[in-house]
Amino acid sequence: MWYTARPVKAMDSTTPTYSGTADYIAAPDLMQTVDVAVALGRPLLIKGEPGTGKTMLAQSIAHALAKPLIVWNIKSTTKAQDGLYVYDTVQRLYDGQFGDHDVCDIAAYIKLGKLGEAFSHPERVVLLIDEIDKADLEFPNDLLWELDQMEFFIPETRQTVRAGQRPIVVITSNAEKELPDAFLRRCVFHFIEFPDPATMRRIVRVHHPDLEDGLLDSALESFYRLREVQGLQKKPSTSELIDWVQALAIAGVEPARISARMPFLGVLLKKDKDVEAARRDMAGGRTGRGT
Amino acid sequence: MFVELFYLLRAYGVPVTVTEWLMFSQALAQDLAGSSLTGLYDVGRACLVKSEAYFDQYDQAFQHMFQGVETPQEIADEVWQWLADPLAPLHVSEEERRALLEALGDIDLEGLRRSFEERLQEQTEAHHGGDRWVGTGGTSAFGHSGRHPGGIRVGGRSMHRSAVKVAAERRYRSYRTDARVDVRQFEMALRRLRRLSARNQERPDELDLEATVRSTADHGGLLSLEYQKSRKNTVKLLVLMDVGGSMDPFVTICSRLFTALNRATHLKDLRFLYFHNCVYDHLFNDASCSTRNAVHTTQLLNELSGDYKLVLVGDAAMAPSELQARHGIIWWGQANEEPGIDWLRRLRRHFPHSVWLNTIVQAEWDWAYGHHTIAEIRRIFPMFELTVDGLTAAVSALMVRR
Known part of the structure; x- marks a missing residue:
């Protein structure tokens, strides 16, 4: 667990503040943003390169604030309605045909979705809506009212599901699709930047606590140099670095040889062209340039 | 408080709205920013800016406001x-x-x-x-x-x-979307080339759950299946791409667009043809523009109905004679009876949904080599630059109903 210095603020005692957890390292501005979202009761929209720990953040918030976590994974076929409730008409018809259940009680055939679950939970929960951009372009707009008011109406049973405690909503996006403006206006936004070397060192340490310093140093140096190579289609990300460090450690590669030889390059780069570009860059090296 | 920042942000092109400004004020009222400038910066960005594409402008506006540094x-x-x-x-x-x-x-x-x-x-x-x-x-x-x-x-x-x-x-300069980018971003822009319709479907092929339930209930609980026509994308696309000569510097960006287009499996039909500098009597099936693989432009117009959407990709920069003159074609041994501009006008008339994607960035259209012909062609086709923003705008222009 580590702490960062940040401005002391006048918070009422009921508002919890977030400061990362032992296995998740959050930048100071991210913590601040989380606090803003929690205090204002607004959904927190998180964007960032793959592998910057967007999904992990929700788990970490839930863990740090000791709240239950509800995860709603979005797929390309997910509809907003799925998150609220599903009326299982087929089951009711089936039961009606055989007459061995009481089909008059419609409520028995209403199944709450993840959003409904979060609203009706007795405690304040953390709700993660993961990869919202996977769904149809209109999907976020269909949830505007529900996320604003934290309630929805079930016409079949004339019931309103209302959140007793506004859930802490965390939404992640890979920027595959642009989100509608009306939706964005209601969110607090944070873009997770790619970690700098110092932060990255701590992140790798979390995963590989007993790594030699020499190996980590030269692996990190090579990794960041590789990310700078011009013309890479897909830059290597955190998860690839963690795998690569593991591979280097298992194979017992000498730290001095890492930057010169770049062993297991395939772990970091997944495209032929990228591997080629990296090799070219290494062969060329840095020569004196300038005026 | 800080209302000036609101107008500054808008002046720098960040699309801030009153809703967001109220959210920011609320956060300040609850003292979430503490009393530090860093806190103000973080809270302001979280509440007011909703895309990393605008972080750069936010930085500039913030700097402008709080340090008085001019950043022209x-x-x-x-x-x-x-x-x-x-x-x-x-x-x-x-x-x-x-x-x-x-x-x-x-x-x-x-x-x-x-x-x-x-x-x-x-x-x-x-x-x-x-x-x-x-x-x-x-x-x-x-x-x-x-x-x-x-x-x-x-x-x-x-x-x-x-x-x-x-x-x-x-630091956030590279996230601006007016920069040129990769295949995936082109693909995302092309995804909007979508118009779903059930009209052209011949027979119903999808289970209509609502109707099935209703019909089953009407039949006293005996299962009775109802079908509906599924909705398919009806967008058809014709792409004509300029190759060779002045297009050589743009080979990377064009190949990215080409890849993105070929991966766009959602289209009903995609035709890809090449031309050199300007469209005349012939279009070509391969990038070398060899006459063996040529198609008559008139024949193509007969074959493809006007509901194809046409995208021309090229720098639109050529010698004025290539566009305006009879026999203006750049190749020896070929002579066009009609000037290129007539062919372009014919294409525009035949395909009402058409755009020109220019590989030259818009800022240079008025003075780049070929600015005369660029201006001429802009009078015929709506022209967009070949960037993600340009392509997005071009796609919306193509999808406008007439």
Whole structure:
């Protein structure tokens, strides 16, 4: 667990503040943003390169604030309605045909979705809506009212599901699709930047606590140099670095040889062209340039 | 509080709305920013800016408001290019450093900024490793990675922490979407080429759950299946791409667009043909434009109905005669009876949904080589630059109902 210095603020005692957890390292501005979202009761929209720990953040918030976590994974076929409730008409018809259940009680055939679950939970929960951009372009707009008011109406049973405690909503996006403006206006936004070397060192340490310093140093140096190579289609990300460090450690590669030889390059780069570009860059090296 | 920032942000092109401003005010009222400028910066960005594409503009506006530093865009952009390729950090001993400091005398911020601006106006090219001009790795007071003890750092990383004032850190520059980008981003823009319709479907092929339930209930609970027509994309696309000659510098961006188009499996039909400089009697099936693989343009027009959407990709830059004159075609041994411009007009008439994607960026259309023909062609086709933003705009122009 580590702490960062940040401005002391006048918070009422009921508002919890977030400061990362032992296995998740959050930048100071991210913590601040989380606090803003929690205090204002607004959904927190998180964007960032793959592998910057967007999904992990929700788990970490839930863990740090000791709240239950509800995860709603979005797929390309997910509809907003799925998150609220599903009326299982087929089951009711089936039961009606055989007459061995009481089909008059419609409520028995209403199944709450993840959003409904979060609203009706007795405690304040953390709700993660993961990869919202996977769904149809209109999907976020269909949830505007529900996320604003934290309630929805079930016409079949004339019931309103209302959140007793506004859930802490965390939404992640890979920027595959642009989100509608009306939706964005209601969110607090944070873009997770790619970690700098110092932060990255701590992140790798979390995963590989007993790594030699020499190996980590030269692996990190090579990794960041590789990310700078011009013309890479897909830059290597955190998860690839963690795998690569593991591979280097298992194979017992000498730290001095890492930057010169770049062993297991395939772990970091997944495209032929990228591997080629990296090799070219290494062969060329840095020569004196300038005026 | 800080209402000026709201208008500044809008002036810098960040789409802030009153809703967001109220959210920001609410956060300030709850003292979420603490009393620090960093806190204000973070909270403001979280509440007011909803895309990393605008972080750069936010940075500029924030800087403008709280430091009073003028950051004129047109100067900064040039300077960025000079600094894109820095030298290795320069090593300066303590004595040299002291000597430099003495030579500089007392650091006078105003004077430094003034001479920075003067220097920028005089400087016309990149300089690295020197002691006067804006560049990298030198001992000039301006630039980055250098060792001037009290200079203005222009971007780069703060290596020696001696920059008195960060003229423009602008870390989020690369997230701006008006920059040129990769295949995936093109694909995303092309996804909007979608119009779903069930009209052209011949028979119903999808289970209609609602109707099935209703019908089953009507039949006293006996299962009775109902079907509906599924909705399919009806968009058909014809792409004509300029190859060779003046298009050579744009080969990478064109191949990215080509890949993105070919991966766009959602289209009902995609035709891809090539031309050289301008469209005449023939179009070509391969990029070498060999006559063996040619198609008559008139034949193509007969074959494809007007509901195809037409995208022309090219720099639209050519000699005026190639566009305007009979026999203006650039190739020896071929003669076009009608000038290219007539062919272009014919295409436009036949395909009401058509756009021209120009590989030259819009800012240069008025003075680049070929600006005469660019202007002529713009009168016929709506023209967009070949960037993600340009393509997105072009796609919406194509999807407008007429």
